[in-house]
Amino acid sequence: xxxxxxxxxxxxxxxxxxxxxxxxxxxxxxxxxxxxxxxxxxxxxxxxxxxxxxxxxxxxxxxxxxxxxxxxxxxxxxxxxxxxxxxxxxxxxxxxxxxxxxxxxxxxxxxxxxxxxxxxxxxxxxxxxxxxxxxxxxxxxxxxxxxxxxxxxxxxxxxxxxxxxxxxxxxxxxxxxxxxxxxxxxxxxxxxxxxxxxxxxxxxxxxxxxxxxxxxxxxxxxxxxxxxxxxxxxxxxxxxxxxxxxxxxxxxxxxxxxxxxxxxxxxxxxxxxxxxxxxxxxxxxxxxxxxxxxxxxxxxxxxxxxxxxxxxxxxxxxxxxxxxxxxxxxxxxxxxxxxxxxxxxxxxxxxxxxxxxxxxxxxxxxxxxxxxxxxx
Ligand code: NAD
Numbered sequence: 001x002x003x004x005x006x007x008x009x010x011x012x013x014x015x016x017x018x019x020x021x022x023x024x025x026x027x028x029x030x031x032x033x034x035x036x037x038x039x040x041x042x043x044x045x046x047x048x049x050x051x052x053x054x055x056x057x058x059x060x061x062x063x064x065x066x067x068x069x070x071x072x073x074x075x076x077x078x079x080x081x082x083x084x085x086x087x088x089x090x091x092x093x094x095x096x097x098x099x100x101x102x103x104x105x106x107x108x109x110x111x112x113x114x115x116x117x118x119x120x121x122x123x124x125x126x127x128x129x130x131x132x133x134x135x136x137x138x139x140x141x142x143x144x145x146x147x148x149x150x151x152x153x154x155x156x157x158x159x160x161x162x163x164x165x166x167x168x169x170x171x172x173x174x175x176x177x178x179x180x181x182x183x184x185x186x187x188x189x190x191x192x193x194x195x196x197x198x199x200x201x202x203x204x205x206x207x208x209x210x211x212x213x214x215x216x217x218x219x220x221x222x223x224x225x226x227x228x229x230x231x232x233x234x235x236x237x238x239x240x241x242x243x244x245x246x247x248x249x250x251x252x253x254x255x256x257x258x259x260x261x262x263x264x265x266x267x268x269x270x271x272x273x274x275x276x277x278x279x280x281x282x283x284x285x286x287x288x289x290x291x292x293x294x295x296x297x298x299x300x301x302x303x304x305x306x307x308x309x310x311x312x313x314x315x316x317x318x319x320x321x322x323x324x325x326x327x328x329x330x331x332x333x334x335x336x337x338x339x340x341x342x343x344x345x346x347x348x349x350x351x352x353x354x355x356x357x358x359x360x361x362x363x364x365x366x367x368x369x370x371x372x373x374x375x376x
Contacts, residue, residue: 001344002032003336004068006061007039010075012314014042014321015328017072017092020049022329026336027054030344036064042318043325065089070346072332076103087111090346092332094118094131097360097368098261101375104368108361113348115339117331119368121357122226129335129354133177134327139316140181140256143283144170146316147252148189150281150301150309156190167192171250172211173243173267173292174257175202178285182254183209194246197257198228198239216242227260236265243267248275255292256285268293278307287312 016039023033033055047057058064065084073093095116097104107114117131157167170186172179175197186193193211198221203213223229264286284296296312317324360368366375
């Protein structure tokens with residue numbers, strides 16, 4: 001099987017879908033790996049390193065797409081990339097087909113099989129292939145570093161001859177994969193951390209990381225697949241009332257709250273941010289999905305007129321491209337192992353839960369029932 005790795009073309013994207021370590025193992029399993037020249041550059045993986053582990057380097061994207069039995073990507077393909085896809089090849093990539101069914105239809109039109117990495121079921125079996133988790137882990141870590149850097153004060157408590165410095169107070173909103181990593185990272189840097197999530201089941205995990213869980217007396221919003229549901233208006237009002245006091249006393253607020261298929265919930269309205277101390281920081285990991293903070297400007301970092309730095313940078317995993325790529329690459333290796341037989345031949349078993357969740361297009365059609373519904 002020929003596995004092809006093109007260079008990512010989205011501006012600012014530094015990650016690559018396979019790193020040399022994975023290429024070596026895949027070549028060891030008798031796969032051929034074709035890599036576009038420069039594909040690994042942003043992740044510190046040179047053409048020479050890829051070549052040394054048995055990859056073939058191609059200088060043009062066209063040659064890489066034309067060679068592919070399976071094309072591994074990170075960012076969803078743009079229009080030019082869709083046109084390059086080879087009929088009957090398999091594309092494994094982020095694709096967000098529920099919010100972008102048009103792309104799924106275009107890929108189907110090209111007679112390409114799409115396995116959307118963002119549609120992987122969040123189950124124990126799928127954990128090792130779960131790119132949402134691996135990349136959210138990186139985003140949670142990076143968000144805390146951005147907060148620490150943006151804050152004009154220290155994170156840890158210090159007792160020095162020059163006086164005692166109190167620890168920074170950090171509030172994490174949303175305690176999924178990114179939020180839990182943010183809590184752990186802020187704790188490691190010495191901050192006092194509070195966290196809140198609408199899924200009460202995470203309270204124990206928050207506390208096990210040494211943070212305090214903010215209890216709000218509203219309905220539990222755990223939905224299907226472990227994801228959150230949208231709150232009722234009354235619950236939103238109550239939530240805002242309690243959160244306002246916690247936000248006001250925090251030096252840094254890191255927001256990570258998402259609801260599948262919807263715009264990110266607004267947890268920090270403008271007036272709440274205005275009540276934060278001058279010099280405090282908001283890092284909005286949900287910026288790409290519209291933001292949890294009303295004042296977030298996606299892709300930007302700025303200081304509000306009341307002195308709060310609001311950071312809405314996009315694609316935090318790409319800022320740590322070496323490890324983000326290494327983790328994505330491991331996820332891809334495990335996924336390829338899951339969908340190939342002992343001879344390395346691709347076998348997509350639609351009765352398999354993981355394949356069923358990720359398989360969006362096949363044989364010229366959108367075959368995923370939920371995506372087909374929204375694509376109508
Ligand atoms: P996510 O990125 O969809 O959302 C982040 C967090 O925001 C979630 O914890 C969610 O409950 C929270 N949230 C949503 N609306 C909120 C609001 N109004 N206020 C406060 N918080 C709000 O979540 P995720 O990190 O992708 O995790 C989703 C689920 O998948 C979780 O249940 C997680 O435990 C589960 N998961 C399972 C596995 C596995 O078993 N393989 C792997 C990863 C994640």
